[in-house]
Amino acid sequence: MRQEPPADPVTSIAVLADDLTSAGDGAAPFRGAGHRAQVLLQRDGVLGAAREGVVAVDLGSRPLDEATAAALTWRAAAAFAGADLLIKTVDSTLRGHLAAETRAAHSGSGRQALVVAPAFPAEGRTTVRGIQHVQGVPVHETAFAHDPTHPVRTSDLARLLPEAELLEPEQFGKLPELIDTGGVFVCSAATDADLDLLVSSVPRPHDVLWAGSPGLAAALAAHHSRVPAASAVELPGSRRPLVVVGSAHPASRRQLERLRTRRDVAAADAGDDPAAAVEALRRSAAPVLAVHTPDTRRAASDVLTGRLAGVVGASVAERLVDGLVLTGGETAATVLEALGAAGIDLVDEPEPGVARGVLLGRPRIPVLIKAGGFGNDGTLDRLRRLLVEGGQLS
Incomplete structure (x- = not known):
């Protein structure tokens, strides 16, 4: 593998999500790693731009039709294309418009490669040979198949993203060369160590649109911590x-x-x-x-x-x-x-x-x-x- 120059520090991070919990999940690990972070609702069509710290935007696109969701995601990715680190969250159970939104975000971002890694091992969501599992069961055979708004019909990421190259953890070392030529890469991961290996295998994060769940966000945050840490937000107590x-x-x-x-x-x-x-x-x-x-x-x-x-x-x-x-x-x-x-x-x-x-x-x-x-x-x-x-x- 060729030697890469040290990457510049990551100071601006944008997280694009299809619902509010995904936005919070995507931003929270970076807050723990010392970055300021806000989760913002976006409902009026006006988008901001990359700035220091983490901006996690809930696009509210999950309940929309696929074409509208993709168009909204494209605009958001274009608006935040200048971020040092750009993340499109995907649901770890593959709900929502995963394929349409990740493709739109990739196009809008202008980045060379799309790296998709939906595993969230801490919650039992793993990707094995491109198949998404929940507690060892393919996700389309779990309760998520009966989701009232987005029932999961397939666990196979190769069916959702047939243009993608599937990579197992032992193949992550090829990513620097693969990213240079562009493309879409679906990365299997069964453990947090697999996700850590994935992130460490990509020397220039600005080249990549990352698409994943909180597991990937945690791995990225661990590799891009901020020192000194941002000042704390005052947290009032709750009596009721x-x-x-x-x-x-x-x-x-x-x-x-x-x-x-x-x-x-x-x-x-x-x-x-x-x-x-x-x-x-x-x-x-x-x-x-x-x-x-x-x-x-x-x-x-x-x-x-x-x-x-x-x-x-x-x-x-x-x-x-x-x-x-x-x-x-x-x-x-x-x-x-x-x-x-x-x-x-x-x-x-x-x-x-x-x-x-x-x-x-x-x-x-x-x-x-x-x-x-x-x-x-x-x-x-x-x-x-x-x-x-x-x-x-x-």
Whole structure:
């Protein structure tokens, strides 16, 4: 392998995501590596540009049709093409418009190569010979095949991106030469060490559009840490948190059920009568509140999410609560929009796939954001405790 000159320090990082949890997941490892980071909602067609620190943009493209999502992604990649490090997040379970959006981002970025690595080993999502697995099972054979908006039909990345060259970890050493000629490369990874090897095999990050999940973001952040670290964002405490569950994924529903067994938690269903849900929360003396969509879907997903966001907005406006745990990307984005927030100032990543920060807006309350399919049965309970107690999870 030829010797490469030392790369210039990475100071500007742009993360382009199709939903809010992906934006938070993509940015959080860099916050832990010392970079300032913000997660921003983008809904009016106006995009910023690369700047020092991390800008993670939720394009809100997952629920859009494929052509619209691709066009929006192309514009975003072109707008942030000047970033030292440019990342297009992809869902580790292959939901969303993965092929169309990554191709559009590659084209808009003007970069020589597209490196796709969706593995997230910390959450049991691995890529083996180009096949995506969840806990060892091909993803199209898991609960993600029944996602209400983006059911996963294939686990084979070669089918999604037939133009790509598939690379196993033992082949990553060829990447400098391959990148010089351009192209698309799907990289298998079963461990964090595989992802670390992938990132270390690419000497000039500006040549590459990276496409991956939080596993890849963590590997990139470890290789591009900032010293000295950015100043900390002040994190206010929460005396009465509200846990918000809009995800229909079975993992989130098990987490919600576990939370509802606690005596100090009062939960309300926002699905049929949002005003009644607000009244129930208003009358409760419980130190922890929860609001959720119905366990059985009785209306369209966007209708239920809108009702849920309305309950959260009223609860925050009346100061019934002073901290939020948000589960599900669409839910989190809709809630932030209802609150009039531009996004969040990131503080850290207390668990894999969980972003913690402070609302960019008023009131500046603490927020934890988690993707619907992440975590075990006790995750919401732990996050509820973290919001109250502060600090890191034990």
